[in-house]
Amino acid sequence: MRNTNIIRALLRATDHLDFQVQRVTGHLADTLRGDRIGAKALTTASGTHDNADRSGVARLKHAFDPKRHGPTPTNAAVRGGGVSEKDFPLPGRVQDFASPFTEEAAAKVAERQKFSRWQADAANIMVGNLRALGRRPTPNDWSAEYWRLVEERSKRSPLFPDNDRLKKPITDDEPNRDWFGLNIPPEGGVREPLTGQWVGGQPTPLGRAYAEAGERALARFETEGVTGNDFQNTVRLSDGSFVDGNRIARKERLEQISREMAERYAARGFDISAWQYSSRPGDVITSTATETDRSRIIQDAFRQLAGPGEFTTEAWADVAYKLFQGPQMYAGSDAVTRTFLAGAAEYHLGRVPVFPHDIDLRALTMSQRDFVSYIVEHDMSMRGLSGHPDVPG
Numbered sequence: 001m002r003n004t005n006i007i008r009a010l011l012r013a014t015d016h017l018d019f020q021v022q023r024v025t026g027h028l029a030d031t032l033r034g035d036r037i038g039a040k041a042l043t044t045a046s047g048t049h050d051n052a053d054r055s056g057v058a059r060l061k062h063a064f065d066p067k068r069h070g071p072t073p074t075n076a077a078v079r080g081g082g083v084s085e086k087d088f089p090l091p092g093r094v095q096d097f098a099s100p101f102t103e104e105a106a107a108k109v110a111e112r113q114k115f116s117r118w119q120a121d122a123a124n125i126m127v128g129n130l131r132a133l134g135r136r137p138t139p140n141d142w143s144a145e146y147w148r149l150v151e152e153r154s155k156r157s158p159l160f161p162d163n164d165r166l167k168k169p170i171t172d173d174e175p176n177r178d179w180f181g182l183n184i185p186p187e188g189g190v191r192e193p194l195t196g197q198w199v200g201g202q203p204t205p206l207g208r209a210y211a212e213a214g215e216r217a218l219a220r221f222e223t224e225g226v227t228g229n230d231f232q233n234t235v236r237l238s239d240g241s242f243v244d245g246n247r248i249a250r251k252e253r254l255e256q257i258s259r260e261m262a263e264r265y266a267a268r269g270f271d272i273s274a275w276q277y278s279s280r281p282g283d284v285i286t287s288t289a290t291e292t293d294r295s296r297i298i299q300d301a302f303r304q305l306a307g308p309g310e311f312t313t314e315a316w317a318d319v320a321y322k323l324f325q326g327p328q329m330y331a332g333s334d335a336v337t338r339t340f341l342a343g344a345a346e347y348h349l350g351r352v353p354v355f356p357h358d359i360d361l362r363a364l365t366m367s368q369r370d371f372v373s374y375i376v377e378h379d380m381s382m383r384g385l386s387g388h389p390d391v392p393g
Helices: 002-013 016-029 073-078 101-115 113-131 137-155 205-223 251-267 291-307 313-325 332-350 359-365 368-382
Strands: 177-180 229-235 242-248 284-287
Touching: 002 332, 101 113, 101 205, 113 332, 137 177, 137 229, 137 291, 137 332, 177 251, 177 359, 205 242, 205 284, 205 359, 229 313, 229 368, 242 251, 251 284, 284 359, 291 313, 313 332, 313 359, 313 368, 332 359, 359 368
Parallel strands: none
Antiparallel strands: 177 284, 229 242, 242 284
């Protein structure tokens, strides 16, 4: 933190443009070797979503002009950037193996962990692009970097099958939904036909992450005094106004959504013979906000990043909440958001806060105030710091 304050003081005391150019030149001077890993990214706009797109994606996309960003950092420059693959904890939801891992399971987990190399490289390219502007990035600049990451993520090999949705925008007709609770089978478990409960077996990180997310979501019904089965989350924007975020359903409302989900999976060719329609204790389903509301949320995040004044860890966590509440694509949004947040943190804070592996699930199931407070405290705890900073709300 002391080093960060020193850097900020230097930026205020010296010519900002010369300082930024000097940093970029320093990175590029050490990069005479290495292929240009981001060259293709810089010469392609988010072309999959043109002006004819009826979704909110077109309204959020800004043309990406490679001339604005100058030379593309090479492999060596990117690898020497401030963001490291160690800044990206492997999400528990991609670890569907019980401990202790078998040799095969360990190999698969290790392979999935390699994705963090791409995230670190992409985040460092993002930081280089923003610094090469030679001025304070505007909301459009931040938006352009976000959509560059969306484009690049869509080209990566998916971790799991049926990820053609990497290029499919979320719409009001088909919101993105997640089922949390006790719906993940333990490794070696047996499902009881009558209750739908899993018996025996060993829990997996995936199962634990989803069960904990379900508990957090259900707790909000009680703590916020919601007596019905449909909870509307809200997001506070930078100007103090509120907009609807995602929704959380339980019991009868969950069962209604479950039937809708089953029909859509069947239409995509999935076998739904074992589909769970009834609501079990601990189960919830979250649904994304409307296109209009998600657009307002994500645009506010870009404005917040471009705003004047000191940028704190609290502000970074607040931006994180908004980005997770405003996903744009059916698949890949979590990876894009984590990568974008790492780049934003490196640019503004000079470091990436230590965030939990399930940061996305927490943003979907916690209130904004509780999420920001938790992320700040988690970062301080993991870095061995004490204290409880006030979180505006």
